[in-house]
Amino acid sequence: MKLFRYFPVAVDSIAANKMRASLTMLGIIIGVAAVLTILGVGRGASANILDEVASQGTTRLTISPSTESEGEGAGAPVQTLTMGDVRALSDAAFHPDVVEVVPQYGGSIQLVAGSNNKQTRVTGTTADYVGVHRLEMAEGRFLTEDEIAQMSNVIVIGTAVATDLFERTQVVGESVRIDGEPFTVVGVLKESGNAGFGSNDDSGFIPIGAAHGRIFNVPRYRGEYIVTSVSANAVSEERVEAAERQIEQTLRLRHGLGADDDSDFTISTQASLLDTIGTVTNTLTLLLSSIAAISLVVGGIGIMNIMLVSVTERTKEIGLRKALGAHTSDVLLQFLIESLVLTLLGGLIGIAISYGLALLVQRIPNFPIDLLIGVDALVLAVGVSAGCGLIFGLYPAMRATRLDPIEALRYE
Amino acid sequence: MADSSALVDMQNISKVYQMGETKVHALNGVSLSIEAGEYVAIVGTSGSGKSTLMNIIGLLDSPTEGVFAVRGQRASGLTGRQMADLRNREIGFVFQQFNLLARTPAWRQVELPLFYANVARSASRKRALEALAQVGLDERADHKPDELSGGQQQRVAIARALVNRPSLLLADEPTGALDTRTGEEVMALFEKLHEEGLTLVIITHDQEIAERAHRVITMRDGVIVSDSDAATTTASGFRNGLSGAAPAPLPRPVAIEQDKEEMYEAV
Numbered sequence: 001m002k003l004f005r006y007f008p009v010a011v012d013s014i015a016a017n018k019m020r021a022s023l024t025m026l027g028i029i030i031g032v033a034a035v036l037t038i039l040g041v042g043r044g045a046s047a048n049i050l051d052e053v054a055s056q057g058t059t060r061l062t063i064s065p066s067t068e069s070e071g072e073g074a075g076a077p078v079q080t081l082t083m084g085d086v087r088a089l090s091d092a093a094f095h096p097d098v099v100e101v102v103p104q105y106g107g108s109i110q111l112v113a114g115s116n117n118k119q120t121r122v123t124g125t126t127a128d129y130v131g132v133h134r135l136e137m138a139e140g141r142f143l144t145e146d147e148i149a150q151m152s153n154v155i156v157i158g159t160a161v162a163t164d165l166f167e168r169t170q171v172v173g174e175s176v177r178i179d180g181e182p183f184t185v186v187g188v189l190k191e192s193g194n195a196g197f198g199s200n201d202d203s204g205f206i207p208i209g210a211a212h213g214r215i216f217n218v219p220r221y222r223g224e225y226i227v228t229s230v231s232a233n234a235v236s237e238e239r240v241e242a243a244e245r246q247i248e249q250t251l252r253l254r255h256g257l258g259a260d261d262d263s264d265f266t267i268s269t270q271a272s273l274l275d276t277i278g279t280v281t282n283t284l285t286l287l288l289s290s291i292a293a294i295s296l297v298v299g300g301i302g303i304m305n306i307m308l309v310s311v312t313e314r315t316k317e318i319g320l321r322k323a324l325g326a327h328t329s330d331v332l333l334q335f336l337i338e339s340l341v342l343t344l345l346g347g348l349i350g351i352a353i354s355y356g357l358a359l360l361v362q363r364i365p366n367f368p369i370d371l372l373i374g375v376d377a378l379v380l381a382v383g384v385s386a387g388c389g390l391i392f393g394l395y396p397a398m399r400a401t402r403l404d405p406i407e408a409l410r411y412e
Numbered sequence: 413m414a415d416s417s418a419l420v421d422m423q424n425i426s427k428v429y430q431m432g433e434t435k436v437h438a439l440n441g442v443s444l445s446i447e448a449g450e451y452v453a454i455v456g457t458s459g460s461g462k463s464t465l466m467n468i469i470g471l472l473d474s475p476t477e478g479v480f481a482v483r484g485q486r487a488s489g490l491t492g493r494q495m496a497d498l499r500n501r502e503i504g505f506v507f508q509q510f511n512l513l514a515r516t517p518a519w520r521q522v523e524l525p526l527f528y529a530n531v532a533r534s535a536s537r538k539r540a541l542e543a544l545a546q547v548g549l550d551e552r553a554d555h556k557p558d559e560l561s562g563g564q565q566q567r568v569a570i571a572r573a574l575v576n577r578p579s580l581l582l583a584d585e586p587t588g589a590l591d592t593r594t595g596e597e598v599m600a601l602f603e604k605l606h607e608e609g610l611t612l613v614i615i616t617h618d619q620e621i622a623e624r625a626h627r628v629i630t631m632r633d634g635v636i637v638s639d640s641d642a643a644t645t646t647a648s649g650f651r652n653g654l655s656g657a658a659p660a661p662l663p664r665p666v667a668i669e670q671d672k673e674e675m676y677e678a679v
């Protein structure tokens with residue numbers, strides 16, 4: 001087909017002007033590389049977070065108090081979620097799909113060991129916490145049912161807390177003081193290895209009764225200590241929604257909410273968390289990609305600019321081609337395909353650059369995210385650069401066809 | 413009157429360029445007929461309308477007034493596409509400045525008309541090389557213009573004009589940018605092609621070159637002032653009282669001898 005025969009013509013003309021061609025392609029190269037890299041980073045980051053979330057179990061539900069919507073304390077959590085709710089939810093008869101209901105009451109407080117001290121997030125909880133949150137122990141064990149029942153002065157700490165207080169992690173049996181009271185370390189958590197999302201390296205865990213009764217000054221609601229959140233497990237991934245409904249029903253009933261009242265708590269599941277994360281990362285990626293896309297448009301305008309110069313420079317060539325029998329469509333296609341080849345070439349170089357970056361990133365040890373470049377992103381990049389070539393090449397090509405052959409031949 | 417057997421036939425052709433307020437009459441009522449197989453030289457001072465005439469004959473330009481026909485077919489009835497196809501198949505152009513594409517090997521230059529004629533790639537390369545051989549440049553097929561002498565570049569341009577086997581070759585001052593010796597070589601080549609049946613129309617300033625043609629047309633201020641071929645001498649030529657053309661039949665060179673003075677005056 002004749003169409004394909006314009007490609008060697010375009011390649012010749014590009015090869016005859018390598019410097020100009022590479023400057024022209026630069027905009028497209030940068031644009032495509034930027035879009036692909038940003039999409040890749042976005043995808044890599046979200047895959048990372050999703051992995052993290054999934055590793056914490058997909059059956060977990062978290063119940064937290066809603067925030068006050070009006071009045072003095074607007075924005076602060078409603079203080080209606082209590083230990084009474086926790087006991088009620090633990091009743092398997094009414095909540096067949098809910099297991100391991102774990103209350104938490106946490107706050108930031110100073111831990112002291114010898115002359116060292118550290119401000120730490122200390123959470124009062126129960127023995128099931130370790131299972132529901134899938135914590136792993138480096139030393140010793142987690143809190144036991146007995147210790148919970150007796151509100152013993154025992155504590156499980158994260159590795160960062162251990163090293164800050166004792167300069168080592170084998171600290172089972174040591175004592176730390178909280179608010180003057182001595183607590184015996186019974187376990188140290190495994191280092192989570194990443195400082196971000198879901199890390200417990202900087203935490204301490206004590207029996208919920210100790211937290212409520214002695215460490216924190218916890219308010220009560222209808223005679224029961226409040227909690228900052230409650231975790232629970234559904235019996236299976238398929239029953240998460242059912243578990244959510246059962247919990248909601250009980251809590252609404254206990255909190256005396258009418259049919260038209262909003263809940264004073266929220267239940268989040270890992271699934272809803274994944275959704276939220278997905279939405280956030282998508283929005284972010286879209287935003288960054290639009291910025292990168294602007295550079296593609298700028299690159300496209302660069303192409304148009306150079307093609308217009310090229311048409312003027314080659315007026316005589318166009319006149320000659322017409323004298324030798326070129327149709328208007330021949331001239332149009334020649335210039336259009338030339339800009340298409342330029343942008344496609346630029347796009348391919350841009351793809352190669354972003355792939356190179358992705359490979360490089362993989363080789364950096366402990367680099368937090370991978371660069372994931374999917375086939376869809378490649379198709380997008382090639383499509384967009386080809387589109388740029390056609391759109392921004394059309395006007396210059398049309399200018400070329402409008403040249404009068406004799407005028408063009410007279411052109412010096 | 414119009415001779416439908418003629419390759420090219422012009423009746424009362426005018427070409428007017430509007431330059432702001434003033435009109436430039438590049439051609440002013442030219443009638444001319446060229447038969448297939450003729451060897452015609454067009455001479456005249458600079459600005460007398462020679463190139464304009466050639467552009468109209470070559471279907472690169474259209475007249476403001478008058479009737480122009482190629483092989484009996486009126487040019488005014490042709491679409492742009494048909495004109496392009498006629499240029500491609502029937503007419504070969506050779507320009508003073510060669511008009512080769514920069515940084516392109518000779519055989520690719522020669523191939524161009526075949527590209528626009530939709531000749532398959534393999535065949536077109538072969539034909540391009542044949543055309544280069546015809547002008548004695550088969551050894552230089554891969555050379556780029558800046559690796560060739562002026563005479564060689566013009567021969568590449570001639571090969572390009574010939575490659576699609578046109579019936580008419582139009583050359584606008586083809587030796588103008590060449591020294592005498594290479595100009596002579598190029599003319600010898602043209603004449604060889606003419607002997608092989610090509611119709612030749614050469615615009616020139618050079619008296620010696622004009623003398624070699626079988627028919628000499630002299631132009632001044634957009635009109636033909638003499639035509640050595642009496643049979644087709646235009647009325648306008650006589651009207652201007654400048655017809656020095658003796659109605660001499662063949663052998664034509666004699667006619668050119670008689671025209672000489674007239675032409676020196678013109679150039």
Ligand SMILES: Nc1ncnc2c1ncn2[C@@H]1O[C@H](COP(=O)(O)OP(=O)(O)O)[C@@H](O)[C@H]1O
Binds near residue numbers: 430
């Ligand atoms: N495109 C044009 N616009 C205006 N005037 C032109 C144009 N082309 C030619 N002319 C004028 O027409 C006249 C004839 O030009 P041309 O045919 O090029 O003469 P020659 O080839 O004999 O030197 C000249 O006066 C020239 O200035």
Ligand SMILES: [Mg+2]
Binds near residue numbers: 462463464584
């Ligand atoms: Mg001229």
